[in-house]
Amino acid sequence: MPRGARGTTTTTTAAAPVVEASVLEPIARAALEEITPATTIGALRDVTVADDVATVRFATRQGGYLGWFWTVSLAVNPGLEPSVLETELMPGEGALTAPDWVPWSDRLEDYLAQQAADAESEGDDDDSDDDHDHDEHDLHGDDGDDVFDGVDIDAHDDTVGDGD
Template sequence: MTSTRDIEDRLDESRELALAALHEVTPASSIGEFAGHEASDDGVTLLRFETTLLGYPGWFWTVALASVPGSAPTVLELELLPGDGALLAPDWVPWSQRLEEFKAQQALAAQEAAEGDDADDDEDDDLEGDDDADEAGEYLHAGDVDGVDIDEFDDEADDEEE
């Protein structure tokens, strides 16, 4: 009969082996807390660890280990699998509410940019060569795409210039 202590020792060894395998394919910072295990009668044990990867809430690093009597456990495979509810879409939010949130974020970003520009203007007063920034505006305008002046291909723009 197998004691509880033997099972815990084997689980600790398996956890260390699973973590070593995960560290070979992903940074340690992407591996969260141990989230449990599942043993089957055929000697395969699945060990799950939470993931800290952005964009994968509710997903788990899953490592399958094979245990054969008389030999050390072996890693069969490891993968990132979704947990319960990980693949469910978030609650629907009406367009008007999303638009208001978007506008608020844009206003905050504009305010932060303006505050940053004020600080940059103070620093720019001490620098020489500020005229370069003005000259760059002559070359880069809304008609430029990847450094190509698309106005040169527009016959109407030529007529307006003349």
């Protein structure tokens, strides 16, 4: 048997882990209050225990997080006080989440396939509007002739050719 600091004999017993919700809830709530205002923490939803880890879930009152839960994982080892492992906001069933991540290589492959399909269909396009190039800035209908009404602007510019 191990000896204590004063030479007394101590015994260790394998006590059952603390898993009562009434004990774990205040510990979990206090841990959450370190990362979020108490007003965003809702009612206790459930406590689950697996492999000496208790997971305590609370509803969230935080706007925009319908269906999400504040989750606190606690170590509940036999003979020891419960201790906080992690706190997080986790989506529940039906919660609004981001779409699944798609790797860049897959997105690039889809993009290149779409570009090739567009290029192929562009060759099949026989619209009559492609036969006539229309200049959006052509105010006088002179079909792209960019002479400004027959006026040579450089001829009327006094600064051109002064050599200053």
